[in-house]
Amino acid sequence: MLVARRGAGAHVEVVDELDRRLALAGRLDGRGRLMPDAVDAVIEAITDFRAVAEGAGAGDVRVVGTAAVREARNRPDLVSRVAEMGINLEVADASVEARYAFLGAVYGMPVSSGVLVDLGGGSLDLARFRDRTLVETATIPAGTLLARARFLAGDPPTEAEAEALHEWTRKAVRAAGFRRLGRDEALVVTGGAARNLAKIDRARRPRYPVAALHGYELRRARLRAITELLRSLGSGAGSVPGLNPKRVDTIAAGALVLGAAADAMRAKRLLVSGQGLR
Known part of the structure; x- marks a missing residue:
């Protein structure tokens, strides 16, 4: 995760960074569903990322899921879990x-x-x-x-x-x-x-x-x-x-x-x- 502040014009100032490798594409079961521990890892990562972002002064926090989330057959379950945190998980096509x-x-x-x-x-x-x-x-x-x-x-x-x-x-x-x-x-x-x-x-x-x-x-x-x-x-x-x-x-x-x-x-x-x- 990268926290940035938009400056004058197109300038972007990096405020903070946090790395968390979830490797979700490798944590799908035989039915194409994210494994329970993978879902838990996502929730934990979002919790940590939000704390860092808010600590750096971020207001609105948006979460975007990419290929692995997009392909997961239990994607709605993950979206619901994230929604319980008060966050909308946007799944990008x-x-x-x-x-x-x-x-x-x-x-x-x-x-x-x-x-x-x-x-x-x-x-x-x-x-x-x-x-x-x-x-x-x-x-x-x-x-x-x-x-x-x-x-x-x-x-x-x-x-x-x-x-x-x-x-x-x-x-x-x-x-x-x-x-x-x-x-x-x-x-x-x-x-x-x-x-x-x-x-x-x-x-x-x-x-x-x-x-x-x-x-x-x-x-x-x-x-x-x-x-x-x-x-x-x-x-x-x-x-x-x-x-x-x-x-x-x-x-x-x-x-x-x-x-x-x-x-x-x-x-x-x-x-x-x-x-x-x-």
Whole structure:
């Protein structure tokens, strides 16, 4: 969660942040329902987030559910539980989710045209923009949790499994209409996996002078090397400098999906946004 204060014009001042990884897309049962402990975790997170937001001076608190909540068959039950807290849980459809991600990620970047790739646990959201105006969106069921469950059975995942995920994602991105970038277009990536991959790359560049991840340039060739390292290590990747231990189980899937999206659009570099839909 990010608490921000709107300043003059389009300026946004970040007041406070709180991270809570719920991984809801991986906590659906065989019937597509959020498990009871997942629902409890959502309520606990909202309680903590509201306390932080109100402590920072926020007035009206809005809660938005994205892909995993949208797909959960017991979504009404979760909405009711949140309503008992006096809060309306808004469930964003795919196009709204992509629009929110675009507004959060791109407006803080020095780019005017391109494609935003927002990788979450349940979905891969794509948004093309021209002159900082949203043009089209698409959502692909290739979030890190879904991709890992569907393609990466081994530990470590085999080369064949990794190639299958890469090819499926690349073809899905192209089928959605997101093909080669124009000369004036940039590929912007956001989401927890994207930011953590940037941290890993930065840790492999000891002389890199800037600590901030927002605006970090991740070269496709460097992402390819990191992806192979993470794939080969599997659950043993926790020793990789820069990797958040909570993402050990999904980071290889995230690297493969982002790499496939970049390849579908023939992007040589990925600009990492530290902002987005939180």
